[in-house]
Amino acid sequence: MLEHNETVEAGNSASEALVDEELDRPESGPKAIQSLLRRRLPLAQPETQIALLEEADLEHLSHQGHFRTALAASQWESFKPAPIEIFQINIGKLCNMTCRHCHVDAGPDRVRENMDKETVDACLRALDQTDAKTVDLTGGAPELNPHFRYLVDECVKRGKHVIDRCNLTVLLLPKYKDLPTWFAERGVEVACSLPHYRKRNTDAQRGGGTYQKSMEALRRLNEAGYGQGDPKRVLTLVSNPAGAYLSGNQAALEAEWKAALKRNFDLSFDRLITINNMPISRYLEWLQDSGNIETYMEVLVNAFNPCTIAGLMCRNTISVSWDGRIFDCDFNQMLELESLYPDQSRPTIQNFDVSRLAQRDIVVGRHCFGCTAGAGSSCGGSLDE
Secondary structure, eight states: OOOHHHHHHHHHHHHHHHHHHHHHSGGGOOBSSOOTTTTTOGGGSHHHHHHHHHHSOOTTSGGGGOHHHHHHHTTOSSOOOOOOOEEEEEOBSBOSOBOTTOSSOOBTTOOSOBOOHHHHHHHHHHHTTSOOOEEEEESSSGGGSTTHHHHHHHHHHTTOEEEEEEOSGGGGSGGGTTHHHHHHHHTOEEEEEOSOSSHHHHHHHHOTTHHHHHHHHHHHHHHTTTTSSOTTSOEEEEEOOSSSSOOOOHHHHHHHHHHHHHHHHOOOOSEEEEOOOOSSHHHHHHHHHTTOHHHHHHHHHHTBOGGGGGGOHHHHEEEEOTTSBEESSHHHHHTTOOOOOTTSOOOBSSSOOHHHHTTOOOOOOGGGHHHHBTTOOOTTOOSOO
Protein backbone atom coordinates (compact mmCIF):
# COMPACT_ATOMS: atom_id res chain seq x y z
CA MET A 1 0.00 0.00 0.00
CA LEU A 2 1.07 3.61 -0.61
CA GLU A 3 1.98 5.71 2.39
CA HIS A 4 -0.06 8.91 2.88
CA ASN A 5 2.50 11.28 1.32
CA GLU A 6 3.00 8.91 -1.62
CA THR A 7 -0.77 8.87 -2.16
CA VAL A 8 -0.89 12.66 -2.12
CA GLU A 9 2.03 12.86 -4.51
CA ALA A 10 0.40 10.36 -6.86
CA GLY A 11 -2.87 12.34 -6.70
CA ASN A 12 -1.08 15.62 -7.40
CA SER A 13 0.75 14.10 -10.36
CA ALA A 14 -2.51 12.79 -11.79
CA SER A 15 -4.18 16.16 -11.33
CA GLU A 16 -1.25 17.94 -12.96
CA ALA A 17 -1.36 15.56 -15.89
CA LEU A 18 -5.06 16.27 -16.42
CA VAL A 19 -4.53 20.04 -16.38
CA ASP A 20 -1.53 19.71 -18.69
CA GLU A 21 -3.56 17.57 -21.11
CA GLU A 22 -6.53 19.96 -21.04
CA LEU A 23 -4.43 23.08 -21.69
CA ASP A 24 -2.41 21.37 -24.39
CA ARG A 25 -5.49 21.09 -26.60
CA PRO A 26 -5.44 23.56 -29.53
CA GLU A 27 -8.79 25.05 -28.53
CA SER A 28 -7.44 26.07 -25.11
CA GLY A 29 -5.14 28.67 -26.66
CA PRO A 30 -2.51 29.15 -29.38
CA LYS A 31 0.91 27.58 -28.92
CA ALA A 32 3.72 29.23 -30.89
CA ILE A 33 6.39 27.07 -29.27
CA GLN A 34 6.95 24.68 -26.35
CA SER A 35 8.50 25.91 -23.11
CA LEU A 36 12.24 25.67 -22.60
CA LEU A 37 11.57 23.39 -19.65
CA ARG A 38 9.46 20.97 -21.68
CA ARG A 39 12.17 20.82 -24.35
CA ARG A 40 14.75 20.18 -21.62
CA LEU A 41 17.05 22.90 -22.91
CA PRO A 42 19.99 24.21 -20.84
CA LEU A 43 18.58 27.70 -21.35
CA ALA A 44 15.70 26.75 -19.04
CA GLN A 45 18.17 27.25 -16.19
CA PRO A 46 18.53 30.89 -15.00
CA GLU A 47 22.27 30.51 -14.41
CA THR A 48 22.72 29.53 -18.06
CA GLN A 49 20.86 32.65 -19.16
CA ILE A 50 22.96 34.89 -16.92
CA ALA A 51 26.18 33.29 -18.17
CA LEU A 52 25.11 33.83 -21.78
CA LEU A 53 24.54 37.54 -21.14
CA GLU A 54 27.86 37.86 -19.33
CA GLU A 55 29.67 36.22 -22.26
CA ALA A 56 28.51 38.95 -24.66
CA ASP A 57 31.49 41.12 -25.63
CA LEU A 58 30.42 44.60 -24.57
CA GLU A 59 33.76 45.91 -23.29
CA HIS A 60 34.00 48.40 -26.18
CA LEU A 61 30.75 50.07 -25.15
CA SER A 62 30.14 52.78 -22.59
CA HIS A 63 30.46 51.50 -19.02
CA GLN A 64 31.89 48.30 -20.58
CA GLY A 65 28.38 46.92 -20.53
CA HIS A 66 28.26 46.75 -16.71
CA PHE A 67 25.03 48.03 -15.21
CA ARG A 68 26.46 48.96 -11.81
CA THR A 69 29.13 51.04 -13.56
CA ALA A 70 26.39 52.81 -15.51
CA LEU A 71 24.50 53.46 -12.25
CA ALA A 72 27.61 54.87 -10.55
CA ALA A 73 28.30 57.16 -13.51
CA SER A 74 24.74 58.44 -13.11
CA GLN A 75 25.35 59.18 -9.40
CA TRP A 76 23.46 56.12 -8.19
CA GLU A 77 26.33 54.39 -6.38
CA SER A 78 23.88 53.26 -3.71
CA PHE A 79 20.86 51.77 -5.43
CA LYS A 80 18.18 51.69 -2.75
CA PRO A 81 14.41 51.18 -3.03
CA ALA A 82 11.75 53.82 -2.57
CA PRO A 83 8.63 53.06 -0.48
CA ILE A 84 6.57 50.15 -1.82
CA GLU A 85 3.74 51.38 -4.02
CA ILE A 86 3.05 48.22 -6.03
CA PHE A 87 2.75 44.73 -4.58
CA GLN A 88 3.27 42.40 -7.54
CA ILE A 89 2.45 38.71 -7.23
CA ASN A 90 3.45 36.21 -9.90
CA ILE A 91 0.81 33.68 -8.95
CA GLY A 92 2.16 30.92 -11.19
CA LYS A 93 3.78 29.92 -14.48
CA LEU A 94 0.81 27.91 -15.69
CA CYS A 95 -0.58 29.34 -18.94
CA ASN A 96 -2.87 28.23 -21.75
CA MET A 97 -0.41 29.73 -24.27
CA THR A 98 3.29 29.45 -25.07
CA CYS A 99 4.53 32.63 -26.76
CA ARG A 100 7.91 33.07 -28.42
CA HIS A 101 8.85 36.14 -26.39
CA CYS A 102 7.73 34.96 -22.93
CA HIS A 103 10.24 35.94 -20.23
CA VAL A 104 8.52 33.61 -17.74
CA ASP A 105 8.83 30.46 -19.90
CA ALA A 106 5.17 29.92 -19.03
CA GLY A 107 3.01 27.24 -20.62
CA PRO A 108 0.54 24.40 -20.10
CA ASP A 109 3.30 22.20 -18.71
CA ARG A 110 4.12 24.56 -15.80
CA VAL A 111 1.51 23.00 -13.52
CA ARG A 112 3.65 22.64 -10.41
CA GLU A 113 4.63 26.31 -10.29
CA ASN A 114 1.24 27.51 -9.02
CA MET A 115 0.78 29.42 -5.75
CA ASP A 116 -1.06 27.53 -3.00
CA LYS A 117 -3.64 28.95 -0.60
CA GLU A 118 -1.21 29.15 2.31
CA THR A 119 1.17 31.33 0.30
CA VAL A 120 -1.72 33.47 -0.98
CA ASP A 121 -2.75 34.18 2.63
CA ALA A 122 0.87 34.97 3.53
CA CYS A 123 0.90 37.49 0.66
CA LEU A 124 -2.18 39.15 2.10
CA ARG A 125 -0.60 39.39 5.56
CA ALA A 126 2.52 40.93 4.02
CA LEU A 127 0.43 43.32 1.94
CA ASP A 128 -1.17 44.56 5.16
CA GLN A 129 2.30 45.60 6.42
CA THR A 130 2.82 47.94 3.47
CA ASP A 131 1.29 51.15 2.18
CA ALA A 132 1.03 49.72 -1.33
CA LYS A 133 -2.03 50.99 -3.17
CA THR A 134 -1.80 48.62 -6.14
CA VAL A 135 -1.72 44.82 -6.34
CA ASP A 136 -0.39 43.62 -9.70
CA LEU A 137 -1.31 39.99 -10.46
CA THR A 138 0.69 38.27 -13.15
CA GLY A 139 1.76 34.82 -14.35
CA GLY A 140 1.59 32.71 -16.59
CA ALA A 141 -2.08 33.26 -16.91
CA PRO A 142 -2.90 34.30 -13.33
CA GLU A 143 -6.58 33.48 -13.84
CA LEU A 144 -5.71 29.76 -14.02
CA ASN A 145 -4.64 29.67 -10.38
CA PRO A 146 -7.42 28.05 -8.30
CA HIS A 147 -7.13 30.80 -5.65
CA PHE A 148 -7.12 33.72 -8.10
CA ARG A 149 -10.67 34.93 -7.42
CA TYR A 150 -10.21 34.64 -3.67
CA LEU A 151 -7.03 36.73 -3.87
CA VAL A 152 -8.69 39.40 -6.01
CA ASP A 153 -11.66 39.66 -3.64
CA GLU A 154 -9.40 39.94 -0.59
CA CYS A 155 -7.39 42.74 -2.22
CA VAL A 156 -10.54 44.58 -3.26
CA LYS A 157 -11.85 44.32 0.31
CA ARG A 158 -8.66 46.07 1.41
CA GLY A 159 -9.35 48.94 -0.97
CA LYS A 160 -6.45 48.09 -3.30
CA HIS A 161 -6.33 48.83 -6.99
CA VAL A 162 -6.00 45.40 -8.60
CA ILE A 163 -4.38 44.84 -12.00
CA ASP A 164 -4.86 41.53 -13.80
CA ARG A 165 -2.15 40.79 -16.41
CA CYS A 166 -4.28 38.95 -18.95
CA ASN A 167 -3.27 37.19 -22.18
CA LEU A 168 -6.81 37.78 -23.59
CA THR A 169 -7.28 34.25 -24.99
CA VAL A 170 -7.86 32.82 -21.50
CA LEU A 171 -11.13 34.79 -21.40
CA LEU A 172 -12.52 32.52 -24.12
CA LEU A 173 -12.07 29.31 -22.14
CA PRO A 174 -15.48 28.05 -20.89
CA LYS A 175 -14.52 28.25 -17.22
CA TYR A 176 -13.44 31.89 -17.51
CA LYS A 177 -16.03 33.43 -19.85
CA ASP A 178 -17.64 35.32 -16.96
CA LEU A 179 -14.43 37.11 -16.04
CA PRO A 180 -15.03 40.37 -17.97
CA THR A 181 -18.23 41.00 -16.00
CA TRP A 182 -16.68 39.64 -12.79
CA PHE A 183 -13.74 42.03 -13.17
CA ALA A 184 -16.03 44.95 -13.94
CA GLU A 185 -18.04 44.38 -10.76
CA ARG A 186 -14.83 44.65 -8.71
CA GLY A 187 -13.16 47.53 -10.55
CA VAL A 188 -10.20 45.40 -11.64
CA GLU A 189 -7.91 46.97 -14.24
CA VAL A 190 -7.30 44.48 -17.05
CA ALA A 191 -3.85 44.83 -18.64
CA CYS A 192 -3.90 42.71 -21.79
CA SER A 193 -0.82 41.63 -23.70
CA LEU A 194 -1.14 42.16 -27.44
CA PRO A 195 2.06 42.40 -29.52
CA HIS A 196 0.44 44.42 -32.30
CA TYR A 197 -2.88 45.58 -33.71
CA ARG A 198 -2.00 43.68 -36.90
CA LYS A 199 -2.64 39.96 -37.26
CA ARG A 200 0.71 38.99 -38.77
CA ASN A 201 2.84 40.47 -35.99
CA THR A 202 0.62 39.04 -33.24
CA ASP A 203 0.28 35.49 -34.59
CA ALA A 204 3.98 35.26 -35.41
CA GLN A 205 4.87 35.94 -31.79
CA ARG A 206 2.02 34.18 -30.00
CA GLY A 207 0.80 31.42 -32.32
CA GLY A 208 -1.71 31.06 -35.13
CA GLY A 209 -5.22 32.11 -34.18
CA THR A 210 -4.13 34.41 -31.34
CA TYR A 211 -5.19 37.56 -33.13
CA GLN A 212 -8.73 36.43 -33.85
CA LYS A 213 -9.20 35.20 -30.28
CA SER A 214 -7.73 38.42 -28.90
CA MET A 215 -10.16 40.57 -30.87
CA GLU A 216 -13.08 38.51 -29.58
CA ALA A 217 -11.83 38.84 -26.00
CA LEU A 218 -11.49 42.61 -26.40
CA ARG A 219 -15.05 42.75 -27.72
CA ARG A 220 -16.29 40.95 -24.58
CA LEU A 221 -14.36 43.37 -22.37
CA ASN A 222 -15.89 46.33 -24.23
CA GLU A 223 -19.34 44.83 -23.70
CA ALA A 224 -18.61 44.64 -19.97
CA GLY A 225 -17.86 48.37 -19.91
CA TYR A 226 -14.10 48.27 -20.34
CA GLY A 227 -12.27 50.69 -22.61
CA GLN A 228 -14.96 53.38 -22.37
CA GLY A 229 -13.09 55.86 -20.17
CA ASP A 230 -14.56 54.57 -16.88
CA PRO A 231 -11.77 54.80 -14.23
CA LYS A 232 -13.23 51.73 -12.52
CA ARG A 233 -13.09 49.64 -15.70
CA VAL A 234 -9.70 50.42 -17.18
CA LEU A 235 -8.60 48.41 -20.21
CA THR A 236 -4.86 48.62 -20.86
CA LEU A 237 -3.07 47.03 -23.80
CA VAL A 238 0.55 45.97 -23.41
CA SER A 239 2.79 45.78 -26.47
CA ASN A 240 6.36 44.61 -27.01
CA PRO A 241 8.46 44.65 -30.21
CA ALA A 242 8.62 41.65 -32.52
CA GLY A 243 12.35 41.93 -33.23
CA ALA A 244 15.70 42.99 -31.75
CA TYR A 245 14.83 46.66 -31.34
CA LEU A 246 13.31 49.01 -28.80
CA SER A 247 9.69 49.95 -28.33
CA GLY A 248 8.49 53.00 -30.24
CA ASN A 249 7.06 56.21 -28.83
CA GLN A 250 4.30 55.15 -26.46
CA ALA A 251 2.01 58.15 -26.95
CA ALA A 252 2.24 58.01 -30.74
CA LEU A 253 1.65 54.27 -30.80
CA GLU A 254 -1.37 54.59 -28.53
CA ALA A 255 -3.02 57.02 -30.94
CA GLU A 256 -2.20 54.75 -33.89
CA TRP A 257 -3.55 51.64 -32.14
CA LYS A 258 -6.74 53.34 -31.01
CA ALA A 259 -7.49 54.53 -34.53
CA ALA A 260 -6.74 51.13 -36.11
CA LEU A 261 -8.77 49.02 -33.66
CA LYS A 262 -11.69 51.43 -33.83
CA ARG A 263 -11.63 51.54 -37.63
CA ASN A 264 -11.19 47.80 -38.21
CA PHE A 265 -13.17 46.26 -35.34
CA ASP A 266 -15.02 49.07 -33.57
CA LEU A 267 -13.02 48.22 -30.44
CA SER A 268 -11.73 50.66 -27.86
CA PHE A 269 -9.26 50.66 -24.97
CA ASP A 270 -8.07 53.24 -22.45
CA ARG A 271 -4.30 53.23 -22.72
CA LEU A 272 -1.35 51.50 -24.33
CA ILE A 273 1.89 50.71 -22.53
CA THR A 274 5.02 49.62 -24.36
CA ILE A 275 7.62 47.31 -22.85
CA ASN A 276 11.08 46.50 -24.19
CA ASN A 277 11.77 42.79 -24.56
CA MET A 278 14.04 41.57 -21.78
CA PRO A 279 16.98 39.40 -22.91
CA ILE A 280 15.96 36.41 -20.82
CA SER A 281 14.17 33.08 -21.23
CA ARG A 282 12.40 32.44 -24.55
CA TYR A 283 13.23 35.86 -25.98
CA LEU A 284 16.88 35.16 -25.17
CA GLU A 285 16.48 31.86 -27.03
CA TRP A 286 15.26 33.78 -30.08
CA LEU A 287 18.22 36.17 -29.80
CA GLN A 288 20.59 33.22 -29.60
CA ASP A 289 19.04 31.34 -32.52
CA SER A 290 19.00 34.46 -34.72
CA GLY A 291 22.56 35.49 -33.77
CA ASN A 292 21.34 38.71 -32.18
CA ILE A 293 22.46 38.52 -28.54
CA GLU A 294 25.40 40.91 -28.80
CA THR A 295 23.57 43.11 -31.32
CA TYR A 296 20.57 43.52 -29.02
CA MET A 297 22.69 44.06 -25.93
CA GLU A 298 24.60 46.76 -27.81
CA VAL A 299 21.28 48.41 -28.64
CA LEU A 300 20.28 48.35 -24.96
CA VAL A 301 23.61 49.59 -23.61
CA ASN A 302 23.97 52.34 -26.21
CA ALA A 303 20.43 53.54 -25.46
CA PHE A 304 21.02 53.68 -21.68
CA ASN A 305 18.99 56.62 -20.34
CA PRO A 306 19.87 57.80 -16.81
CA CYS A 307 16.58 59.72 -16.65
CA THR A 308 14.74 56.38 -16.33
CA ILE A 309 16.52 55.20 -13.18
CA ALA A 310 14.42 56.99 -10.56
CA GLY A 311 11.23 55.48 -11.99
CA LEU A 312 12.37 51.88 -12.41
CA MET A 313 9.85 49.39 -11.10
CA CYS A 314 12.46 47.71 -8.89
CA ARG A 315 12.43 50.85 -6.75
CA ASN A 316 8.72 51.08 -5.90
CA THR A 317 7.66 47.45 -6.44
CA ILE A 318 8.31 44.12 -4.81
CA SER A 319 7.75 40.93 -6.77
CA VAL A 320 6.57 37.77 -5.04
CA SER A 321 7.04 34.39 -6.73
CA TRP A 322 4.58 31.51 -6.74
CA ASP A 323 6.52 29.84 -3.90
CA GLY A 324 6.70 32.98 -1.73
CA ARG A 325 10.22 34.18 -2.45
CA ILE A 326 10.75 37.92 -2.83
CA PHE A 327 12.48 39.71 -5.68
CA ASP A 328 13.09 43.31 -6.72
CA CYS A 329 11.22 42.83 -9.99
CA ASP A 330 9.56 40.17 -12.13
CA PHE A 331 12.61 39.92 -14.40
CA ASN A 332 14.96 39.26 -11.47
CA GLN A 333 12.46 36.66 -10.35
CA MET A 334 12.79 34.73 -13.61
CA LEU A 335 16.58 34.80 -13.28
CA GLU A 336 16.37 33.61 -9.64
CA LEU A 337 18.12 36.79 -8.43
CA GLU A 338 16.47 37.01 -5.02
CA SER A 339 16.29 40.15 -2.90
CA LEU A 340 18.50 40.22 0.18
CA TYR A 341 17.94 41.71 3.61
CA PRO A 342 20.85 43.89 4.84
CA ASP A 343 22.26 40.88 6.75
CA GLN A 344 22.28 38.97 3.42
CA SER A 345 19.51 36.60 4.46
CA ARG A 346 16.77 35.96 1.91
CA PRO A 347 13.33 37.50 2.49
CA THR A 348 10.26 35.40 1.86
CA ILE A 349 6.59 36.19 2.12
CA GLN A 350 6.55 34.11 5.34
CA ASN A 351 9.32 36.16 7.06
CA PHE A 352 8.32 39.44 5.43
CA ASP A 353 9.70 42.50 7.23
CA VAL A 354 8.92 45.75 5.43
CA SER A 355 11.38 47.86 7.44
CA ARG A 356 14.32 45.51 6.79
CA LEU A 357 13.34 45.21 3.15
CA ALA A 358 13.48 49.00 2.78
CA GLN A 359 17.18 48.93 3.73
CA ARG A 360 18.24 46.45 1.04
CA ASP A 361 20.35 47.13 -2.03
CA ILE A 362 18.53 46.36 -5.28
CA VAL A 363 20.02 43.39 -7.14
CA VAL A 364 21.04 44.23 -10.72
CA GLY A 365 22.61 42.56 -13.76
CA ARG A 366 23.18 43.08 -17.46
CA HIS A 367 19.53 42.40 -18.25
CA CYS A 368 18.67 45.64 -16.40
CA PHE A 369 19.77 47.63 -19.46
CA GLY A 370 16.44 46.49 -20.94
CA CYS A 371 14.54 48.71 -18.50
CA THR A 372 16.78 51.77 -18.91
CA ALA A 373 17.06 51.79 -22.72
CA GLY A 374 15.46 54.59 -24.72
CA ALA A 375 12.33 55.90 -23.03
CA GLY A 376 12.69 53.14 -20.45
CA SER A 377 10.49 50.17 -19.75
CA SER A 378 8.56 48.88 -16.78
CA CYS A 379 5.38 47.00 -16.01
CA GLY A 380 3.73 50.41 -16.24
CA GLY A 381 5.22 51.24 -19.63
CA SER A 382 7.66 53.95 -20.71
CA LEU A 383 9.43 55.98 -18.05
CA ASP A 384 10.74 59.06 -19.88
CA GLU A 385 8.06 60.30 -22.28
